[in-house]
Structure formats: structure tokens, C-alpha cells
Amino acid sequence: MKNIVFLILLSFSLITISCSTDEIAEPEVVKPEEIQVNEPFVDENPLQNFLNLTGYNQHQLLSCDLNAFEEVGLSFKPLEKGVLHTIMVKLPIINTNLLVTIKDVAANQILRIETINVDTANMETIKAIVPIELDKNKIYTITMKTNLHYKRFRTDYSQPQLPVIIGNLQIISPISTEFSPDGITTGGTGNFYSGDCDFTFLRTE
Secondary structure, three states: OHHHHHHHHHHHHHHHHHHHHHHHOOOOOOOHHHOOOOOOOOEEOOHHHHHHHHOHHHEEEEEEOOOOOEEEEEEEEEOOOEEEEEEEEOOOOOEEEEEEEEEEOOOOEEEEEEEEEEOOOOOOEEEEEEEEEEOOOOOEEEEEEEOEEEEEEOOOOOOOOOOEEEOOEEEEEEEEEEOOOOOOOOOEOOOOEEEOEEEEEEEOO
């Protein structure tokens, strides 16, 4: 009889230990705020935000000089390392041989000249290009060679506060200067923007 009682007690103890072990083995619950997700970098097209922030989108004219070409566009500085991989342009005329130049200002060096076929007036033309690596905090320009383009002002023709920061880019100033065969001229303007010449920047690190 004593042996039977001892076996019953031993069985009960084993069941209790097994239950206790199961309770200890419960998985740890991770709270949502403790989960870290690395968001991917996204494409940035600065021109429209630049026009909105500066007020250059308030008034528009057409600028035409049949006797001389200009280089028009933007000077800018990436605030992070990245690439320029797409060019977008819009003109009031068709231009099947539009030259767009990207330059490193400090090095006084042309990084790329792209030819774009603008086959429709007053519509944005987009061209994907072999990506150009851009360094953090270096000044670059992107300009197009044309003698007929949009000229955008504030309604009071005043100069906005420049530069402006848009995402990972600092837009320093508009560019409007006589065309230079070596493509190095980088003269700026304050109270108007001539274009339209935009680009896509993608931060890489």
C-alpha cells in the first residue's frame, strides 16, 4: 500500500514539473515599437517644389532670342551621397537635339552631356541615363542649351530667399547665362527662373 501511495505522489510531482516547464518556455513577445525597419531611399525631383517654395511659379513668360543660345537650369548641392539617374525637360517648342549638361563646379569639369529628343511642345520629356555619382556637399549644375524657353517670376518680380532645401538637396540658385562652347559657364540669376530642366536624385547611403 505504501508503494502505491509513493508512486501516485511521484506521478503527480512529474506532472507538476512538466506543467511548470511548459509555462517557462513561453516565447517572448516583441512589441511593435521595438521592431526596426530600414526604409529604402526614394527618388527626388526638386524642380516643382523649388518653384513652389520660391514663388517662381506665380508668373510665366516665354523667352526667345533667335540670335543667341542660353544655358538655363539650376545649381544644387546634394546633402547626402547619391546618383542622378533621370533628366526631365519641358520646352514651349519641339527640339530634337536638346543638349543637357551636368557639371562639377568645384572641379570646373563636365560630368555628362546628354542629347534629348523633345518631340512634343509644352509636355515633359523624360530620359533615363547611366547614373552619375554625386558627392555629398559638392556643388553641381544642370543646364540645357536653348534659345526659347519658359521664364518664371514672382508676381512682384522680387528675389526670393536662396538657397532652399528640398529633401536631400540644397537648390542654390537658378542658372541663366550665355551658352559657352566648353560648357563651363555657371552664371546665376536671382529674380527669375529659366527652364524647365529637372532631374531625379536618389540617395545611396
